[in-house]
Amino acid sequence: MRRTNQSRVSEFLLLGLxxxxxxxxxxxxxxxSMYLVTVLGxxxxxxxxxxxxxxxxxxxxxxxxxxxxDICFSSTTVPKMLANYILGSHSISFSGCLTQMxxxxxxxxxxxxxxxxxxxxxxxxxxxxxxxxAKMTHQLCAQLVTGSWVLAHMNGLLHTLxxxxxxxxxDNVIPYFFCDMNALLKLSCSDTQLNELMLLTEAALIMIAxxxxxxxxxxxxxxxxxxVPSTRGRWKAFSTCGSHLAVxxxxxxxxxxxxxxxxxxHSAEKDIVATVMYTVVTPMLNPFIYSLxxxxxxxxxxxxxxxxxxxx
Numbered sequence: 001m002r003r004t005n006q007s008r009v010s011e012f013l014l015l016g017l018x019x020x021x022x023x024x025x026x027x028x029x030x031x032x033s034m035y036l037v038t039v040l041g042x043x044x045x046x047x048x049x050x051x052x053x054x055x056x057x058x059x060x061x062x063x064x065x066x067x068x069x070d071i072c073f074s075s076t077t078v079p080k081m082l083a084n085y086i087l088g089s090h091s092i093s094f095s096g097c098l099t100q101m102x103x104x105x106x107x108x109x110x111x112x113x114x115x116x117x118x119x120x121x122x123x124x125x126x127x128x129x130x131x132x133x134a135k136m137t138h139q140l141c142a143q144l145v146t147g148s149w150v151l152a153h154m155n156g157l158l159h160t161l162x163x164x165x166x167x168x169x170x171d172n173v174i175p176y177f178f179c180d181m182n183a184l185l186k187l188s189c190s191d192t193q194l195n196e197l198m199l200l201t202e203a204a205l206i207m208i209a210x211x212x213x214x215x216x217x218x219x220x221x222x223x224x225x226x227x228v229p230s231t232r233g234r235w236k237a238f239s240t241c242g243s244h245l246a247v248x249x250x251x252x253x254x255x256x257x258x259x260x261x262x263x264x265x266h267s268a269e270k271d272i273v274a275t276v277m278y279t280v281v282t283p284m285l286n287p288f289i290y291s292l293x294x295x296x297x298x299x300x301x302x303x304x305x306x307x308x309x310x311x312x
Contacts, residue, residue: 009168011091012187016081016177017272028085034284035078041287042067058121058136063290065145066114070283073107076100077178077279084177094168097179098160104178104279105156109206113148115248116210122241123217127224155206162198166190176275207255214248243290250285254278 017027049055049064080100084090092100125132159181169189176183181199185192221241254277 009094009170009172011093012097012172012174012179012184013090014081014084014092014177014179015173015175016084016090017276024085028082031078031280032082034280035074035082038074038078038280038284038287039071041284042071045287045290058141059118059125061141062114062118062121062145066111066118067287069107069110069114070286072103073111074280074283076103076107081177092179097174097184098164101163101179101181101184102156102160105159105181106152108278109152109155110148111251112207112210113152114145115244115251116213117144117148118244119214119217119248122244123221126221126241151206155203159195159198159203162195166192166195176272178275178279180275211252218245246289247282247286250282251278254282 016024045067046064049060077100080092121136124135128135163181163184166185166188167190168187171187174180174183174187185195185199218241254274
């Protein structure tokens with residue numbers, strides 16, 4: 001019976017950001033430009049870190065993984081939206097929608113885990129500098145990243161399998177440009193209590209636990225920095241964390257605004273802005289935030305860019 005009900009909806013309609021033809025052309029150019037900047041900027045970071053031995057440290061190892069995840073995160077939603085603008089179609093198949101939601105969940109979790117791991121790395125570097133190399137070994141870094149990937153895929157698979165068991169009878173319009181889990185639960189005509197329970201407990205725990213770890217790390221970092229006698233030393237210590245704090249603020253700020261606000265304060269315009277921020281804008285800004293606040297990194301990026309330009 002569940003399979004029969006589910007077959008009534010074979011595809012969903014993604015409303016996107018606008019239904020006006022002129023606005024769609026402008027949005028196509030805008031999001032294509034943003035997507036190219038995201039891919040090229042993050043690829044440049046991965047290339048610079050992999051080719052320069054001075055950047056073979058835990059901090060840059062985690063940053064290269066974050067850049068790779070940001071490329072995948074944007075590639076999960078933006079190409080489909082651009083294709084819809086070109087083809088004049090807003091449909092996505094049922095299986096395609098579940099697949100997109102799965103990878104969105106995986107890469108959002110990876111962003112979350114990597115930001116927490118990077119905060120822990122800064123905590124060890126500032127609060128325990130003499131033991132940094134002994135604690136942040138290559139083996140530990142690889143284990144932290146591998147464990148993050150395993151947890152992210154398990155979480156994505158759990159929610160995707162639970163969602164695949166639901167029935168969708170008539171309404172198939174999603175008011176976003178991608179398949180959002182909350183939007184799909186609202187469209188279902190079957191009981192979604194288990195899905196909502198897992199979303200509020202397991203998924204919320206995966207988001208909140210790393211955020212608490214980040215806050216705890218920076219509380220200890222702040223206490224350690226305030227004990228530094230010289231003003232210059234304090235500024236240098238805080239500057240090493242500035243880029244990471246900016247990315248954390250962008251990522252968690254939009255997530256909280258979208259999913260943890262009272263429903264009465266939500267509006268279609270605010271939700272669309274929030275989804276664009278954390279799926280498109282944040283991955284695009286990450287390379288600029290990290291490179292512009294790091295002199296050594298800017299120097300390496302400049303050398304890589306000049307070398308590739310002359311080779312071409």
